Amino acid sequence: MTIDFTDTADLVAPQLLGCLVTHNGVTVRLTEVEAYLGKDDPAAHTYKGPTARNAAMFGPPGRFYVYFSYGIHHNGNIVCAPEGTGQGCLLRGGEVVAGEDLARQRRQRPERALIPHENLARGPGNLGQALGLQLSDNGTPVQLTAREAEPEWVRGTRIGITKNADAPLRFWVPGDRTVSTPRGRR
Template sequence: MSIDFLQTADIVAPQLLGCIFTHDGVSIRLTEVEAYLGAEDAAAHTHRGKTARNAAMFGPGGHMYVYISYGIHRAGNIACAPEGTGQGVLLRAGEVVAGEEEAYRRRGPVPFPRLAQGPGNLGQALNLQISDNHAPVNGPDFHLEEPTDRPEWVSGPRIGISKNTDAPLRFWIPGDPTVSVRRGRPKL
């Protein structure tokens, strides 16, 4: 089964779980993602329309949107849905499966499950840059490999945002130690 990035972000997001995403010498098995649904989603960067900053999120699907979070972290999304809709999937967390030494060089001495836990840490482990905007996920700089068997997954509220917080648009592999922990609440 091949992921169709013309589908909406809430359909694409769980299909990304278990995929191996490779960039700049590091490969990560995705264990947690979040869907953002464009104009109808107050938490989406694209909620208020297209800007120079979020233009990559408007497509085409299957291309990267990288942004700076909190002024320091680079977080990565994969644009999806028909071009012009501003939907995408945030890559929240994963397990480093290749390039571990390089990931540690970029991240420092952290426990292994935290190497790519959280969107900024995942972006740092992969060395995502703003210049990666618009790059195809299966192009010369990125590679997305789908698993032979799809993992079980669950969904629930997104974390780390202040708008549309109850939308069950966060998807993760239950019990995986690389999945983010909700602050102030037990790990789901």
């Protein structure tokens, strides 16, 4: 299966589920993503057009858009739709399937209890940290391995945002423990 990243983000998003993203020595099987639809989506960083911060989202599809969230996390998106459109898919959650020691080194703090395997890349900030994403990754090609088979998936409203929150643009593998909570919100 080959994903056509020039398709709109809402079409690309469910195709990402089950795919493997490899970056900086860690591979994550994607279990949760959210689509952001540019100028038609008030929740998108690109809603009001290009800026220095979001420029990568207007670049070639199939590349990273990385942003610093809440001053602590580097979140990653895959740019979608034709160049200049400003659409992308936020990588919300996944399972570390290779490079667990490195992911744990990036995530684990000595003063905290051992992070369970299913939490290493659960949530966009944790996933970005596990992959070692940095702002310098903006615009770089995403290394994606196609899934072996399409997993069962569901679609529902996005979480963690206030604008256009009711849009059914969050996609996830039901019952997977690496999916952000609330898992059943549709």
